[in-house]
Amino acid sequence: MPAGDSMFVLVLGNTEVSTIPGISVAGATPELTKLTPPADAEFLFFEKPRIVDVIPVTPEGHPTPAIITKAARELAGFPVMVVRGGTYLAPLIPHxxxxxxxxxxxxxxxxxxxxxxxxxxxxxxxxxxxxxxxxELVIGESTPGGTTTAQAVLWALGYDAKTSSAAPENPQSLKEEVINEGFKRAGVERGSLEDRPLEALRQFGDPMMVTVVGLALGFKGQVVLAGGTQMLAVSALLKALGEEVGRFMIATTRWVLSDGSATFSSTAREIGVMTYSADLDFSKSEFKGLRDYERGYVKEGVGAGGATWLAIKAGFSPEDVSAKVEELYRGLMEMKAP
Incomplete structure (x- = not known):
């Protein structure tokens, strides 16, 4: 499929869940997760975000996966459209x-x-x-705390799923505690909203999820859900709403597939959705912030797997994308140097 047949759409969402201490590392502090979605979007267009003076990082300083999306875009030149699904602040770019x-x-x-x-x-x-x-629409997301809302929705729909985390130590017990508290509040048990996907969204979803579901319902071509375990919830919702799962594919990274604390592959099979895994490798990077991706940090986000998919369709290799990420990260380090 020629690159001109595809568009990359980045959907931004915030949830208060990201401010629960220990839930999300998609920002240097829980409070800064509020700024991560617009900052991620801006970084795709500029050398650094406008809304905040630095690129989003984890508490340990690992760079946003937007650096992968940016690298793939600079190689392949595919168009990017940013959609504000529901955020604290609007990005300072056309959207x-x-x-x-x-x-x-x-x-x-x-x-x-x-x-x-x-x-x-x-x-x-x-x-x-x-x-x-x-x-084809390739739909990525930036949603701190979104793996918790995704797991809640999957549980409500009856899937025995565990979502991933941007941290090497997945806070699964904290997620489950938060979800069980939410289920108790709503009077819901696992699987009790199997036939009521919109109620599962209303009770436990996030703005990214509902926006991507709406986009995928309206656009009748091929839809690549560019993300990790959050896109499992989107796929499950679309299936529950009666959509033909065959026109959807989840494009993720190999770091999500190799995450033993999550159930990406088995849940994808249970839903019946196809998957693609971007075979990126930062193990030989000169930068610790990138090498740590191989140790379980970050894994996916901002449509990294889907952006790599578009670059590969345009004739580039995963090695080309990895090398471009290295180049961009070197530029960031030089900007930081005195």
Whole structure:
């Protein structure tokens, strides 16, 4: 498929769940996770974000996976459209506004009372994209705390799934404690919303999830869900809504596949969705921040696997993408140097 037949869409979302201490490392502190989605989007267009003066990092200083997406884009030149599904702040770049509703802490009440309205808006946008000469949408995401909301939705739909984490030590016990508290509040048990996917979204979802579901409902071509275990929840929701799973594929990275604390491959098989894994390798990088990807840090995000998929379709290799990431990271280090 020629590169001109595809568009990369980055959906931004925030959830209050990311501010629970220990849940997310998609930001140097829990509070800074509020800025990560717009900063990730801006970094794709500029040398560094505008909304904050540094690129998003983990508490240990590992760079956002947006650096992979940026590298793939600079190689392949594919178009990027940013969509605000629901964030605290808008990115300081041209973008499509779907909603500014942030997902609530589902332990205290429904996560997204506006879920139906957000899906309707996103579906309308997906239908418009379907009128363009596009055969494929590659949809990535930046959503701190999103693996917890994804696991809650998967459990509500009846999947015995464990989602991944941007940390090498997956805070699975904390996730389960938070989810069980939310289930108790909502009077829900595992699988009890199997036939009510929209209610699962309303109770436990996040703005990214509802926006991607809406886009995928509206756009009737091929949809590549560019992400890790969060996109399992999106796939499960689309299946529960009666969509043909065969037109969807999840594009992720090999670091997600090799995460023994999560159930990516088995849950994907259970849903029946195809998967692709970008075979990137930073083991020989001169930078510790990148070598640590091989130790389980970060793994995926900002559509890294899907962006690599587009670069490979354009004739580049995973090694080309890895080398470009190295080049971009070197530039960042030089900018930081006095």
């Amino acid at each position: 499509v506004h779907i909603s500014d509703a942030v997902g609530r802490d589902f332990r205290k009440g429904p996560a997204l009372p506006e879920a139906g309205e957000i899906i309707a808006r996103a579906k309308l946008f997906g239908e418009e994209l379907g009128k363009a000469p596009l055969k």
